[in-house]
Amino acid sequence: MTHPDLNLLVTLDVLITEGSVARAARRLQLSPSAMSRALARLREATGDPLLVRAGRGLVPTPRASELRGRVGALVQEARAVLRPVAALDLRRLERIFTLRNRDGFVESFGAALIARVAKEAPGVILRFVPKPDKDSGPLRDGSVDLETAVVGDSIGPELRAQALFTDRFVGVVRRGHPLAGKTMTPARFAAGRHILVARRGIGQTPVGLTPAGQTPVDRALDPLGLRRDIAVIVSSFAEALALARGSDLIASVPERSTQVLRDGLHSFALPAAPPALTISLLWHPRMDADLAHRWLRGCVLEVCRPVGKGK
Known part of the structure; x- marks a missing residue:
């Protein structure tokens, strides 16, 4: 039986990434x-x-495209195996960490996390990227180091998860809105004109015809026989709050995740409240033993810890 030359995996990874023999040669x-x-x-x-x-x-070729993620992950794991474990010197650490986040995370926690990281490891760069879907592929292939998410059935079973905080949906309107300051009943809330935040895959619903079960807010109203009057559909909580700020529309957003984005707006408890959400930190198990990665996870946990809770 012929044994494959495993050194070719590194070459294949660079060739597929660069898409050029000349550039791959220079890199290697x-x-x-x-x-x-x-x-x-x-x-x-x-x-x-x-x-x-x-x-x-x-x-x-299609075969090369198929191998891209698998080969990259294999090469990263091999390098991790061969890398000696040494004491972590944060003052000398130079590394770029990529964090894929839910809508509102950077606005609410980004500045505090950057300050926390810079205090101990000034050579570390944080790269924030949006989370448009629930695909776990970026964590598996190593293009993303950490991710924030509501853990559900779509999360890969091999991923690690650590709860960060609990969030709840609140209603938001502009200051001076006709509903601001009024007692908010389920019927009054549902009768208002609403902004629906629809992620990828649920954006095909016609305006005004949102079925029960479409969102947590709608599922909470459904047992009462109520349905929101949807005026517009957007893809993010930031867009929903921007529209609420300049109109008489009502936005329903996670409270803690949008605390900065809601500045200057009037927020209220939903009269038919959906269950609370647990926002978690996700990573691939191959990074468990990486000292720098473990330190960064601790930084995120500290920054996101609810106010008043100790270590």
Whole structure:
């Protein structure tokens, strides 16, 4: 039985990432001819051309695209295995951490987290990216270090999760809104004109025809025989609050996650309140033992800890 040359995994990862023999050669400090020979060996090993010419460049084959995430994860895990465990020197740590976050996280916790990190590790850079869906792929392939989410059935069972805080939905209107200061009954709330926040996959509902079960707010109203009057559908809580600020529309948003975004607006408890949400921190188990990653997780937990709770 022929044993594969595992060194080719590193070459394959760089070739697929760069999409160029010349750039891959420079990155691995090889000559273009040596990289071409490596590509030929990879083609023989996989039985696929992997990269084919399109105009002046190279494009990946379907097989190469399929391997992209798997190969990258394998290379990262191999490097982690071979990396010696040493004491963490935060003052000398230079690293970029990518955090994929729910809507409102950066506005509510970003500044405090940046200050907390900079105090101990000035060489660390935080990169915040939006969370448009519930796909766990970025955590698996290593393109994202940490993620905040409401843990549900869509979260991969192999991921680690740590509860950060509990949140609840509140209603929000502009200051001076006709409903501001009034006793909010379920019927009065439902009769107002509302902004629906629809994530990817639930944005096909016609305006005004939101079925029960569409959102936690609608599910709470459904047993009372009430349905919100939807005026507009947006894709984020930030957009919903921006519209509420400049109109007579009502937004329903998580309270703690949008605390900064709601500044200057009138917030009220929902008369038919959906269950509270538990916001959790997610990461891939291969990062459990990484000392810098473990330190960053502690920073996030400290920043997000509810006010008044000790260590």
